[in-house]
Amino acid sequence: MMWSSKVGRVPMLPCRGFATSAQKEWSHTLPSKVRIVEVGPRDGLQNERNFVPTRDKIRLIDMLTNTGLETIEVTSFISPKWVPQLADAKEVFTSIQKKPGVGYPVLVPNLKGLEAAVEAGAEEIAIFAAASETFSRKNLNCSIEESLSRFRQVTEEAKRHHLSIRGYVSCVAGCPFEGSIDTEQVVRVTCGLFEMGCYEVSLGDTIGVGTPGDFHRILQALQPHVSMNALAVHCHDTRGTALANILTALQYQVHVVDASVAGLGGCPFAPGATGNVATEDVIYMLRGMGIDVGPIDLSALIAVGQETCQLLGKNNNSKVAVASQASRVRKANL
Numbered sequence: 001m002m003w004s005s006k007v008g009r010v011p012m013l014p015c016r017g018f019a020t021s022a023q024k025e026w027s028h029t030l031p032s033k034v035r036i037v038e039v040g041p042r043d044g045l046q047n048e049r050n051f052v053p054t055r056d057k058i059r060l061i062d063m064l065t066n067t068g069l070e071t072i073e074v075t076s077f078i079s080p081k082w083v084p085q086l087a088d089a090k091e092v093f094t095s096i097q098k099k100p101g102v103g104y105p106v107l108v109p110n111l112k113g114l115e116a117a118v119e120a121g122a123e124e125i126a127i128f129a130a131a132s133e134t135f136s137r138k139n140l141n142c143s144i145e146e147s148l149s150r151f152r153q154v155t156e157e158a159k160r161h162h163l164s165i166r167g168y169v170s171c172v173a174g175c176p177f178e179g180s181i182d183t184e185q186v187v188r189v190t191c192g193l194f195e196m197g198c199y200e201v202s203l204g205d206t207i208g209v210g211t212p213g214d215f216h217r218i219l220q221a222l223q224p225h226v227s228m229n230a231l232a233v234h235c236h237d238t239r240g241t242a243l244a245n246i247l248t249a250l251q252y253q254v255h256v257v258d259a260s261v262a263g264l265g266g267c268p269f270a271p272g273a274t275g276n277v278a279t280e281d282v283i284y285m286l287r288g289m290g291i292d293v294g295p296i297d298l299s300a301l302i303a304v305g306q307e308t309c310q311l312l313g314k315n316n317n318s319k320v321a322v323a324s325q326a327s328r329v330r331k332a333n334l
């Protein structure tokens, strides 16, 4: 793929949420539909210092369901000693209103977590490995190799329960401890997750250091080994490059994007990591390009983000949400 020449042809877009003929011509090289995986309740909250009351987590997820999102990552069945914020995983998962047709995956780090997730009634789990040896040890207390063998056991057992399995690879574009990461390692871990039965693997720029150049390099390296249709991208927006990275991934036909309402997020074991790309901003950009993201009510999502930020006492990191508060003109276009 001639990545740089394609970028050179990108025209100025009116960004009004409908496809003009210029957009149609341009977007034929991009996926026509993108699935958004909302990770706010899990990735967004896991880094919060103060315990968010269980009822507020449940309310957040129910409100997100009502916006029309198709996939909402709910929580993690991890050790509460490691992430006390998500110690209420079972109560949250069993109390939310589950809407038919909406996926509610949960993170699972080991067999104990799988057992708890199955008991709570989860139908989809996400396992999470890393492309960085040091980050793997900090995040999972084991090496990459040990984590893969642990996840092999988890996936074997999950398949017995007929669960869907999603995978993450963290630190694909850089590690807070090791700096740059060998692309071959990203390929190796990604292939390992597919081999053990993940239907999709999400490439995590955990600390938001990646640029379009990094995603181009990573996706080019992955292309001979895996189907682009089975990849997702998970971009933290620490340096403001997340939307550009997502656009790069779309040019490779990746059509699943992780995002977090109001740009909440961060990893407790990745110093310097700030929030994920805001779901509101991803939806705004994709719809402006004529890409179908499903029946999500963007105004309702903005309201959920505002309420959540008020609850957490945080600034809203969604540029679209902030602009919609400031401008009546933009509101009319949502």
Ligand SMILES: CC(C)(COP(=O)([O-])OP(=O)([O-])OC[C@H]1O[C@@H](n2cnc3c(N)ncnc32)[C@H](O)[C@@H]1OP(=O)([O-])[O-])[C@@H](O)C(=O)NCCC(=O)NCCSC(=O)C[C@@](C)(O)CC(=O)[O-]
Residues within 6 Å of the ligand: 043, 046, 076, 077, 078, 079, 080, 081, 082, 083, 109, 110, 112, 113, 114, 116, 128, 139, 140, 141, 168, 169, 170, 171, 203, 204, 205, 206, 207, 234, 267, 268, 269
């Ligand atoms: C994997 C472990 C448990 C190993 O941690 P460990 O300390 O080696 O585990 P252990 O087996 O020795 O167990 C320690 C204690 O935790 C308990 N325990 C053990 N497992 C569980 C469980 N599942 N549920 C509940 N309790 C559990 C276990 O029973 C024991 O309790 P004790 O006997 O001391 O009372 C730990 O390292 C852990 O929980 N890590 C998860 C950390 C985490 O959630 N990180 C954030 C994820 S975000 C991310 O990875 C990036 C991502 C996905 O967002 C993508 C991106 O942004 O790039």
